[in-house]
Each structure stands twice: as C-alpha cells, then as structure tokens.
Amino acid sequence: MALEKITTVTGRGVYVPGDDIDTDRIIPARFMKCVTFDGLGQYMFHDVRFTEDGDEKTHPLNDPRFEGASILLSGENFGCGSSREHAPQAMYRFGIRAVVAESFAEIFFGNSTTLGMPCVEATAEQIVRMAEIIRADPSAQITVDVGSSTVTCGGEVFNVTVRESAREALLGGRWDPIAELLEADDAIRETASRLPYL
Amino acid sequence: MSATRQEPDTQPKSLFEKVWDAHSVRTLENGQTQLFIGTHLIHEVTSPQAFGMLRDLNLRVRHPERTFATVDHIVPTDTRIEPFADPLADGMIRELRKNCGEFGVTMFDTGSGKQGIVHMVGPEQGITQPGMTVACGDSHTSTHGAFGAIAFGIGTSQVRDVLATQTIAMSKPKVRRINVHGKLGPGVYAKDVVLHLIRVLGVKGGIGYAYEYGGSVFDAMSMEERMTVCNMSIEGGARCGYVNPDQATVAYIKGRPYAPRASEWAEAEARWLALASDEGCRYDDVVNIRAEDIAPTVTWGINPGQAIFIGETVPTVEGAPEDEKANIAEALEHMKLTPGAAIAGTKIDVAFFGSCTNGRMSDFIEAAKYLRGHRVAANVKAIAVPGSQIVKYQCEELGIDQVFRDAGFEWRDAGCSMCLAMNPDKLVGDQLCASSSNRNFKGRQGSVTGRTVLMSPVMVMAAAVTGEVSDAREVFKTEPNTVSA
Ligand code: SF4
Numbered sequence: 001m002a003l004e005k006i007t008t009v010t011g012r013g014v015y016v017p018g019d020d021i022d023t024d025r026i027i028p029a030r031f032m033k034c035v036t037f038d039g040l041g042q043y044m045f046h047d048v049r050f051t052e053d054g055d056e057k058t059h060p061l062n063d064p065r066f067e068g069a070s071i072l073l074s075g076e077n078f079g080c081g082s083s084r085e086h087a088p089q090a091m092y093r094f095g096i097r098a099v100v101a102e103s104f105a106e107i108f109f110g111n112s113t114t115l116g117m118p119c120v121e122a123t124a125e126q127i128v129r130m131a132e133i134i135r136a137d138p139s140a141q142i143t144v145d146v147g148s149s150t151v152t153c154g155g156e157v158f159n160v161t162v163r164e165s166a167r168e169a170l171l172g173g174r175w176d177p178i179a180e181l182l183e184a185d186d187a188i189r190e191t192a193s194r195l196p197y198l
Numbered sequence: 199m200s201a202t203r204q205e206p207d208t209q210p211k212s213l214f215e216k217v218w219d220a221h222s223v224r225t226l227e228n229g230q231t232q233l234f235i236g237t238h239l240i241h242e243v244t245s246p247q248a249f250g251m252l253r254d255l256n257l258r259v260r261h262p263e264r265t266f267a268t269v270d271h272i273v274p275t276d277t278r279i280e281p282f283a284d285p286l287a288d289g290m291i292r293e294l295r296k297n298c299g300e301f302g303v304t305m306f307d308t309g310s311g312k313q314g315i316v317h318m319v320g321p322e323q324g325i326t327q328p329g330m331t332v333a334c335g336d337s338h339t340s341t342h343g344a345f346g347a348i349a350f351g352i353g354t355s356q357v358r359d360v361l362a363t364q365t366i367a368m369s370k371p372k373v374r375r376i377n378v379h380g381k382l383g384p385g386v387y388a389k390d391v392v393l394h395l396i397r398v399l400g401v402k403g404g405i406g407y408a409y410e411y412g413g414s415v416f417d418a419m420s421m422e423e424r425m426t427v428c429n430m431s432i433e434g435g436a437r438c439g440y441v442n443p444d445q446a447t448v449a450y451i452k453g454r455p456y457a458p459r460a461s462e463w464a465e466a467e468a469r470w471l472a473l474a475s476d477e478g479c480r481y482d483d484v485v486n487i488r489a490e491d492i493a494p495t496v497t498w499g500i501n502p503g504q505a506i507f508i509g510e511t512v513p514t515v516e517g518a519p520e521d522e523k524a525n526i527a528e529a530l531e532h533m534k535l536t537p538g539a540a541i542a543g544t545k546i547d548v549a550f551f552g553s554c555t556n557g558r559m560s561d562f563i564e565a566a567k568y569l570r571g572h573r574v575a576a577n578v579k580a581i582a583v584p585g586s587q588i589v590k591y592q593c594e595e596l597g598i599d600q601v602f603r604d605a606g607f608e609w610r611d612a613g614c615s616m617c618l619a620m621n622p623d624k625l626v627g628d629q630l631c632a633s634s635s636n637r638n639f640k641g642r643q644g645s646v647t648g649r650t651v652l653m654s655p656v657m658v659m660a661a662a663v664t665g666e667v668s669d670a671r672e673v674f675k676t677e678p679n680t681v682s683a
Pocket residue numbers: 270271315316317336338553554555613614617618635636
C-alpha cells in the first residue's frame with residue numbers, strides 16, 4: 001500500500017480569517033448523518049457560506065475570484081472542538097489540499113495529515129502578508145513545500161513550521177499509518193500480553 | 199532510548215508516562231509511537247465509515263472483546279419507537295447494529311437499559327479503569343481520564359486503525375500538572391472549576407499537553423465531578439486530562455459489571471493505586487489555581503474560554519488586547535449581548551440540562567434539590583435529558599423525574615440531545631439557551647443563529663426558573679429546600 005509521497009502542494013489560495021475556527025463551523029453536525037464521507041464537500045463551511053434560505057452570503061469561499069483555490073489560509077487554533085474527521089474530509093472533497101494557519105487543534109491536525117492534506121504553521125504577520133498577496137492577485141500561485149518548510153506565495157518565500165512527524169509521514173508516503181501499524185503484528189501481541197487488564 | 203536514560207527503574211514517573219510506556223508497541227518511522235489501545239468505544243456517527251474502510255481493506259476487528267458500542271448522538275430522546283422519524287438517523291443506528299453484529303462487538307443498544315452517552319456508559323459499566331488507554335471517535339473521550347486512564351478522542355481513520363490493529367500512531371504529549379488548592383465556595387461546582395481553568399489557560403493553552411489535575415479540590419471531588427472536569431480538557435486544547443486514582447476511584451468501580459472479579463480485586467486495586475504519579479516526578483509545566491478565586495462561571499461568547507463570573511460584565515472590544523479584538527467583536531455580534539453590561543439578567547429562551555459533561559446522577563440529584571417547588575418561567579422551554587438510561591431509571595425510582603416534570607421541564611430519554619442537536623432537539627432562530635453542556639460554538643445547538651451560555655446544572659435551574667441568566671446562590675439561597683440533601 002505505497003502511498004504518494006507528498007513533497008509540495010501548489011495551487012491558488014483562499015483566506016478564511018478568524019481564530020478558533022471549530023469543526024462545527026467547518027462541517028455543521030446535521031451534515032454528519034451519513035455512512036460515507038462522499039458528498040461532504042458541498043457542505044464545507046455551509047453555515048458561513050449560505051443563509052438559512054440557501055442564498056450565498058458574502059464570504060471568501062463564495063467569491064468567484066477564489067473559486068478553485070486549493071490552499072486555505074486561516075488563524076490560530078484552526079479545527080478546534082469536535083474530533084469529527086468529517087471536517088478535513090469535507091475540506092479535501094471540496095478541493096482543499098493544504099492548510100496554512102497560525103496553529104492547529106491537535107485532533108484536526110492528525111486527521112488532516114492522515115488524509116495527506118498538509119497543515120503548516122505560519123506567523124500572523126506572514127498570513128496577513130499572504131492574504132494581501134492573494135487579495136491583490138487571486139491567481140497568485142502558492143506552493144507549500146513540506147521538505148523545506150517554506151510557503152511561496154506570489155514569488156515571496158516564507159519560512160514556516162512543518163511538524164516533524166507530519167513531515168516524515170508526508171515525505172515518506174506514510175501519511176496514512178495503517179500499513180505500518182499492521183506490520184507490527186507480533187509487537188502488538190507482545191504488548192497486549194504484558195497488559196494486566198487484558 | 200533506555201540506554202541514555204539514567205536508572206530507568208527508579209526515576210519517579212507521572213501516571214501519564216507509566217501508562218504511555220506500558221502501551222507503547224514501538225516507534226514508527228516518523229518518530230510517532232504506535233500505542234496500544236486497551237479500550238475502544240464506538241458510536242453511530244463516527245464509526246460507519248471506519249467499518250467501511252475495514253471492509254475495503256478486507257480486515258477484521260482485532261479485539262472485538264475490547265470494543266464497545268452504544269448509540270447516543272442522533273438517537274431521539276422524546277420517543278424510542280422505531281423506525282425513527284428521521285430516516286438518516288434511523289439508517290445510521292441500523293448500520294451500527296449491523297456492524298456490531300457482523301464483527302462481534304458488544305453493543306449497549308436502546309433496548310438494553312444500559313444505553314447512553316458513550317462517555318457515561320464506559321464508567322457505568324466499569325469498563326473504564328485506571329491505567330488503561332481508551333480511545334473513541336469523539337473528542338470528549340478525555341472524560342475517562344477521571345479514572346486515571348489515558349483517553350484520547352480520535353478521528354474516523356484512527357477508529358479504523360484501532361478496529362484493525364488495536365493501536366494508533368501518536369506523538370507523545372507533554373504533561374502539565376494543574377493544581378487547584380483550597381476549598382470551593384458554596385454554589386461553586388466542578389463545571390465552574392473547568393470553565394475557569396479554560397478561561398485562565400485559554401482554549402488553545404493545552405495544545406501539546408496532557409493535563410494532570412490535582413490538589414485538594416480534586417482530592418475531595420467525587421468521580422462524577424472529576425469526569426465533568428476531565429470531559430472539558432479538550433475545550434482547553436489538551437489532548438487528554440486525568441486525575442490520579444485513589445480510594446474514590448476504587449470505590450466507584452467496585453461491583454460494576456466489567457470490574458475485576460473478586461479473586462482479582464485486591465491485585466487490581468493495588469496496581470491501580472500504584473499508578474498514581476510518583477512523588478517528585480517531572481512535569482513539563484505546573485499551574486496553581488486557588489479554589490477561593492473561583493465563582494459560578496458562565497460563558498458570554500462563542501468558545502468555552504470566553505467565560506466570566508456571574509457577577510462580571512460582558513467584555514468590550516475597546517477594553518480587549520489588540521490581538522483579541524476581532525474575536526471578541528465576532529462573539530459579541532453573534533451573542534447579541536451589550537458590551538459592558540452585566541451577564542446576569544440576560545433573557546433566556548431554552549434551558550438544556552444534560553450531556554456528557556453534566557448528565558450524571560449527582561448532577562440530577564443536586565439540580566433537583568434546588569428546583570423542587572419552583573416553576574420554569576413562562577416562555578422558557580426546558581428539557582432534562584439524562585445522560586444514560588441507568589441515570590434515567592435511577593431518577594425515576596427516586597422521584598427526581600417528578601421534580602422536573604412538576605417544575606415544567608420535559609423529561610426525556612438518554613442521549614446527547616441538544617448538546618449537538620443531531621437529533622430533533624434544536625434551538626430555533628436566535629434563541630438563547632442556558633446549557634449544562636460543553637460547547638457554545640456558533641450553530642452548535644442546531645440553529646445557525648442560536649446562542650449558548652454554558653454553566654453548571656444548578657445555574658441552569660436558576661436560569662430556567664427566573665427566565666434569565668442568574669446567580670443560583672441568590673435565586674435559591676433563602677429557600678428552605680437548600681439545606682435538605
Ligand atoms: S453529549 Fe455532547 S459532547 Fe458529549 S458525546 Fe454527546 S454530543 Fe459529544
């Protein structure tokens with residue numbers, strides 16, 4: 001089960017400002033009544049993008065200039081709250097391939113990495129600058145380089161933070177750990193045999 | 199690794215380290231640990247995709263006897279007649295039954311008398327025990343840490359990983375010891391302690407940490423109170439939270455269905471107590487809080503850290519630090535509160551009592567003690583939702599349900615209900631809800647414009663009877679029933 005090695009992600013960006021954007025906001029609970037993740041993309045950020053009557057609100061994600069963007073920029077503690085993998089799954093199915101934020105909630109970070117969607121951390125100033133660049137030119141290309149821990153945005157290079165475990169997993173094509181976990185059959189049995197409560 | 203560590207056997211260790219080490223299978227290529235999960239809890243919302251992935255990979259459940267299921271998130275609480283009115287919800291429950299049947303997993307189903315919110319079922323059944331690793335596809339899995347277990351909320355792909363391998367890949371967090379010293383004042387509850395901690399440390403203060411709670415306040419707490427605090431560890435950003443096991447822990451587990459058998463009890467008890475963090479062990483950080491500084495706390499904003507004491511005023515944008523201004527403005531706009539005004543006196547439309555934070559027996563006993571003889575204010579919709587069927591039946595035996603019914607509360611069956619509103623219990627429009635749950639995120643309670651004010655159960659009672667956010671100590675203080683237990 002060799003996975004693709006994820007070294008860089010390139011695409012256009014969209015800025016969703018705000019801190020503590022929780023997973024309830026990324027995918028409201030009512031859209032989780034499903035037994036597969038298929039089709040979740042259309043509901044990503046649903047309640048901030050649409051009114052209760054289904055009309056589009058003014059939001060960067062509805063702005064035609066940012067249509068097709070695959071790199072999402074945001075603030076601190078992105079993806080906090082619920083452990084729902086429906087959140088990164090919805091983003092991935094919407095077309096997002098990488099997230100650049102000031103910081104990430106941990107369960108969201110792990111869920112995203114397992115999907116092969118890198119989450120990299122930049123400073124508030126860097127994100128404001130990137131947002132300025134894409135506001136001025138929505139066609140500006142952004143490249144998230146996992147190996148060199150940089151984000152290139154409209155020609156400017158930003159040094160960002162890529163967590164070591166995620167970098168290893170993405171570059172090594174091991175971002176979904178299931179194959180590696182399954183390999184350890186004997187070691188798992190050995191650990192289990194040492195646990196007094198099993 | 200052990201070669202560089204000095205005298206590995208005599209180093210004092212925290213409970214976290216002991217449990218982590220005992221469950222470490224190996225180090226993975228990316229430096230994470232492959233960690234054995236002793237107890238896996240599943241529910242209807244985050245497990246169906248995992249079972250689907252398992253089938254795609256042609257794998258089996260490795261330890262069905264260590265996997266336990268229940269339905270909680272979408273189950274209706276007003277009727278248990280099937281099929282449920284919502285065909286999607288009905289389908290998800292059926293899917294879980296099918297998966298449990300096919301893979302040999304024990305399920306505490308609606309007809310079992312033991313169904314309830316997954317974080318209540320584990321402790322009630324004695325499944326949750328000290329020194330275990332617990333995982334569940336739900337962020338409030340941290341609840342189980344009250345027993346000195348290390349309990350993680352996980353995503354659905356990790357649910358698959360646990361089903362298939364009984365392990366997950368995890369980075370080892372640091373450990374922060376949080377001491378709450380002193381004695382809580384009257385009317386100050388475990389919920390106030392945790393809301394205060396999150397307020398002080400911030401909603402992202404715990405990122406990268408496991409929280410160990412201790413100090414005289416935790417020593418004095420019941421297991422149910424400890425669960426309330428550990429439950430909300432995740433709201434402070436921590437990966438998990440726990441309390442060291444002591445006699446209260448042991449006493450709680452004794453006699454429960456999955457507790458160790460009598461012949462193994464003494465050994466288990468000794469082993470559990472020895473798991474507590476060693477004197478002099480190293481913590482990555484230590485925080486000290488004075489119990490006397492904590493008053494009944496309510497949230498005013500859209501995350502659990504946006505909290506104030508009941509006597510305080512709603513913040514203003516002008517008075518906020520520069521980097522907080524935008525967040526405060528957004529919260530004020532959503533909550534439609536007047537900056538600088540007292541939070542007490544804010545009109546409520548709904549009172550919700552329940553959830554895995556505060557839907558336990560002791561919560562119902564304490565709330566009923568004050569509610570008895572009062573009426574819910576006109577125009578307030580009030581619902582009481584026991585966290586489990588066991589709590590519901592116990593309340594009914596004790597006549598506690600009647601106290602709620604007489605007061606004008608709707609008395610419901612067990613489930614998550616309006617904590618996340620995936621079932622028919624939802625706010626409407628911009629209704630404001632006084633809620634004993636754990637999240638006040640925008641839209642959390644089922645209406646995009648709905649507003650949530652988090653508080654302790656007794657504070658929910660005070661809000662329900664006065665129709666506004668109120669100081670329960672004032673509302674109930676002159677009532678004769680406050681002295682009876
Ligand atoms: S009661 Fe609320 S927080 Fe607890 S498991 Fe249910 S939905 Fe999650």
